[in-house]
Amino acid sequence: MLTRLANPGFFMRVSGLALAPLAAAAALLFALGLYLAFFASPADYQQGETVRIMYIHVPAAWLALFFYSIMAVSALGTLVWRHPLADVSQRAAAPIGAAFTLVCLVTGSLWGKPMWGTYWVWDARLTSVLVLFLMYCGVLALWRAVDDPGRAARAVAVLTLVGAVNIPIVKYSVEWWSTLHQGPSVFRMGGPTIDPSMLRPLLVMALAFTLFGTALHLAGMRTEILRRRVRSLTLLQAERLERAAA
């Protein structure tokens, strides 16, 4: 399957078919998730209503990591298997992953305000997501800096893999750092044991987010393939000018 996906034509047909149902499923699950989140789940005894922010904060955090792992796999595809669509997938995944990391940070901050009194506390998990956001920005910045797509693909793949290896190290050191200064953080984000009535909306929302993200990723890949074709045709145009002028 992987090799057949290698030729863009086949991928374009398959992704074209998959796009509409994926988007529809995502929309449906969103509606169900929102209903469950607001109507079919209790307020938290401690935080009251603000716990409902968890239903978008946690899926956003999950997607931030999910897309970074897509990029890591694509990076392997570029460097190890030389899969032609690997760089396309990586380039399409990065902006979406960065956007969801931002959503996670913003919703975390809005969730924190009523509880901690300030918009930002250097809580271990929020801080790790902030570092992940910086890594996303690094990948996007490296793309803009290298203009030749071939060289850019390899450079970004190396950066993504090095980043992926460092994520657990960063996570551990940030956890250690936050316990070092403050003692174990008083409030666990969302509590260790979520009671089942809250778990259901959380899972539905997580699935909805994932389908939505995947649909965006496929659409992004299709556009990226077109952009490369535009680029090569423009180069062709320049060459045709050269021959015409000679």
Add this chain to the structure above:
Amino acid sequence: MMRVFAALVRRDLAIAVRVGGAGGLGLVFFLMVVTLIPFALGPDLNLLSRIGPAVLWIAGVLATLIGLDRLFQADEEDGSLDLMRLSPAPLELVVLAKCVAHWLATGLPLALASPLFGLLVALEPAALGRTALSLLIGTPALAFTGAVGAALAASIRRGGLLIAILVVPLMVPVLIFGVAAADPANAGRDQALTILLALTLASGAVAAIGAAAALRGGGQ
């Protein structure tokens, strides 16, 4: 004359948008510096809010520094600077135009985004506003002062580090009055703001003359 000024600013901004991500690079660097400080000092919010303005200003100085080495070197390398030397407009105007473009691409976004980053260091709302205002007035001074260093190092290979060493001492007054103007607890903050404005205007004149003189010496 103004046409040359406008053409230069427009061209530099167009390049900044297409290559540099329109100041995005400066903003991410600014965010990184602000994020680093608590990792070193610990997540204690009271401490962070006390040093908040200083953190934002130091991040502002560093973010301006990173964009400086390509300010004139890029044009020197591909010959655009020679083209500018043939323009009816004086070199001083060319320098001013490039400084304005550099500030619009780096300094301005920093000042506008500083309230957002101020949340990371738990600044109270009063301090957020004042820091943003002081950055808005002070960052042009950083760009102007840095331009002289950038012009001196334009024809020097890998001049980035050299520029930092040349210009950081010149930026000290701007940093002092910038942080003083930003700190709501500081009684003399309004005088500091006016002095900061004076510094910006003065550094504009100094940069125009100094950088133009430095560039005039360049060429093949």
Add this chain to the structure above:
Amino acid sequence: MQLEADRLTCHRAGRRVLTDVSFALGPGEALAVTGRNGAGKSTLIGIVAGLIRADAGSVRATGTGERTLPESLHLVAHRDALKASLTAAENLAFAAALLGSAALAPDDALRRVGLPGAGALPVGYLSAGQRRRVALARLLVARRPLWLLDEPMTALDAAAQDLLGGIMAEHLAGGGLILAATHAPLPLDGTRELRLGAP
């Protein structure tokens, strides 16, 4: 416009490159500066353009009205002063705005150098020869009497050289002056030659 250089002498990196070089150039005249590598051709062009300071001697231009010498000349040197991220038309429009007294529009200038329709192409996509033509198109977007050309023939194929010859002839016919440092003979007839360096 009239250009006179009087006993120009110049050292470059400790080496004496020009000694007592003098010449005069009147409207409608072209002067080819020849000599082996390092004979000081580019230095002479740099001095006339005002980018390099001569140790001794002087360059005087008369008949340019209130415009100084640097404001009344075009310089096309090895470095083509083009920004890769901008399109050819944007580069030429910027040059026209910078140099003032606009002449041809960018797209017309590009057509004259054999690059019709290349206006919207980012210069980064162009080949060395095409970039050279865009640099030469700069001569047409702003009206300047004196053209300083440093090795104009490099990276140009036969067709491009003919185009360049035509443009130069037109400029001379209009009373313009051309000072070109070159190895290959210019595609112009009746150009005087100034040999530099040991014969």
Add this chain to the structure above:
Amino acid sequence: MMETGRHAVFIWSAYGLTCLVAFGLVLRAVLDHRAQTRALARLEAGSGPAGSGPRG
């Protein structure tokens, strides 16, 4: 909608911002796709390049 207590502003701004980002992503995908298809059509017709270049 059930009342969401005194913290309503935080809940709604959180959901609001998330929808904004989601909608922004969809808009970006659609507009980018349309721009590329238009550029492709124009290029294949051979009339003029879009010069859009690679974008992050």
